[in-house]
Amino acid sequence: GQNIDQPTEMTATEGAIVQINCTYQTSGFNGLFWYQQHAGEAPTFLSYNVLDGLEEKGRFSSFLSRSKGYSYLLLKELQMKDSASYLCAVDNTDKLIFGTGTRLQVFP
Amino acid sequence: GAVVSQHPSRVICKSGTSVKIECRSLDFQATTMFWYRQFPKQSLMLMATSNEGSKATYEQGVEKDKFLINHASLTLSTLTVTSAHPEDSSFYICSASLGSANEQFFGPGTRLTVL
Numbered sequence: 084g085q086n087i088d089q090p091t092e093m094t095a096t097e098g099a100i101v102q103i104n105c106t107y108q109t110s111g112f113n114g115l116f117w118y119q120q121h122a123g124e125a126p127t128f129l130s131y132n133v134l135d136g137l138e139e140k141g142r143f144s145s146f147l148s149r150s151k152g153y154s155y156l157l158l159k160e161l162q163m164k165d166s167a168s169y170l171c172a173v174d175n176t177d178k179l180i181f182g183t184g185t186r187l188q189v190f191p
Numbered sequence: 192g193a194v195v196s197q198h199p200s201r202v203i204c205k206s207g208t209s210v211k212i213e214c215r216s217l218d219f220q221a222t223t224m225f226w227y228r229q230f231p232k233q234s235l236m237l238m239a240t241s242n243e244g245s246k247a248t249y250e251q252g253v254e255k256d257k258f259l260i261n262h263a264s265l266t267l268s269t270l271t272v273t274s275a276h277p278e279d280s281s282f283y284i285c286s287a288s289l290g291s292a293n294e295q296f297f298g299p300g301t302r303l304t305v306l
Contacts, residue, residue, distance in 0.1 A: 125297040184234040
């Protein structure tokens with residue numbers, strides 16, 4: 084089967100750092116996406132990791148370990164507007180398989 | 192570039208009626224379109240993959256006779272929810288791709304409420 088797990092909910096304080104984990108077990112793997120989704124809206128692309136390691140893009144960074152089936156999204160200098168759901172998704176060659184999603188709430 | 196639209200954005204219908212949702216790629220030709228369903232506080236679940244001019248490939252557990260998908264052109268795919276019931280109420284999102292699954296552009300979604 085295909086399993087992609089994330090914590091259901093997380094909370095953090097404005098200005099802090101938060102790490103959202105994603106573990107996966109899939110039949111195929113080409114890469115891993117992270118998306119941000121605000122309620123009632125479509126997902127927006129954050130990152131795509133193919134190789135092991137950390138990729139930094141402004142306040143957001145994403146890490147991948149293919150051997151461990153593990154990825155995380157790191158959000159720095161949190162802002163209130165970062166309150167949203169964060170979805171990891173495995174690129175399974177002919178389709179994307181989405182994780183369970185993590186709802187992040189940022190408090191002042 | 193790479194804009195995908197959906198119409199309507201919201202629809203409310205009575206139980207037993209059929210609802211059609213359109214997904215259009217506005218500035219590129221999409222050889223593949225994907226249809227997802229998202230229930231409240233849950234993640235996106237792929238329903239089907241459609242390639243222009245051929246039958247859609249449905250995911251396990253998705254009834255192809257209930258969710259009719261047509262991909263008649265490279266810029267338009269439609270999803271018809273036939274004989275809708277309250278349990279079909281959900282957020283339906285399409286995405287369009289130039290061919291590979293790792294380059295999908297998402298539409299804004301359609302909120303379906305069945306009374």
